């Protein structure tokens with residue numbers, strides 16, 4: 001007992017010492033896409049003293065090349081890479097005060113700049129079991145994906161700060177080196193429809209979180225489909241994507257990249273949320289207004305979460321992939337889905353391999369058993 005007390009005392013002294021130095025991270029640095037235009041790095045120290053002097057530096061091939069401008073807001077420190085959102089050299093690293101050594105940044109190529117397939121991982125609904133979510137991210141770390149898509153419901157209760165801290169800890173196996181492209185989910189809205197913590201951690205408004213990003217030969221559109229939480233979202237989200245897809249459809253399909261749309265609520269699902277008695281009806285708005293637009297515009301892929309089931313549906317040329325919860329409770333059956341190809345009640349991660357002529361995805365459960373492996377091919381004009 002005495003030894004335990006001494007050990008405890010020593011740990012307290014050590015931890016206070018580290019707090020005083022402000023060197024310990026409450027949230028380790030995470031990379032996020034800032035509305036598709038730049039890559040941001042955010043982090044938080046245990047000590048939320050805003051006067052902490054902190055620096056960030058960019059390295060190329062381990063040689064310092066630039067000091068990054070650090071901003072701080074409400075305890076979160078931010079910097080942005082002075083590099084394009086896609087297509088920069090792979091050999092960049094960064095460091096921020098408190099990191100022991102520089103961290104490599106996975107670069108995402110732009111369209112047509114590489115013949116090598118680009119791997120992108122897809123997770124969703126990290127929610128209330130961060131220990132499960134961490135296993136998911138550890139599994140993701142076993143694959144050489146360059147970027148990560150998150151389908152929303154990052155946390156169970158959007159306005160609980162501690163849940164966000166746990167999420168970033170779960171993300172830590174890959175979060176410092178691979179950029180996450182987030183979509184917002186209904187749980188992120190829970191108890192505050194302004195979603196202030198989204199803003200705090202990503203520096204953009206959840207209610208303005210639609211954007212477009214280029215990931216190699218994939219053009220990714222991200223939408224906010226939380227129409228039940230914020231009914232004023234549906235019209236502006238529709239107008240924005242309609243305009244984007246109209247511009248895109250001027251280019252023949254054989255000359256453009258693969259096109260995916262990522263948002264939280266799947267339009268088709270066998271899950272309970274799609275039961276006629278379920279109270280929320282985002283999927284009906286999607287089916288009525290958005291899907292006809294996607295079909296006309298030649299969208300290839302729609303990616304979602306929310307139902308906590310892995311499901312693949314196919315309708316009128318579009319593949320719908322819903323990934324199972326990474327950290328939320330497993331889903332329940334209860335919806336009718338006439339377009340279902342496969343549906344499995346398991347946690348899953350999905351790895352996409354994207355090249356000009358083919359798009360492959362492998363859905364894996366947490367035992368790394370393959371739930372589904374699909375390859376789409378197409379003819380392209382060189």
Ligand SMILES: [Fe+2]
Nearest residue numbers: 153185186306
């Ligand atoms: Fe959800």
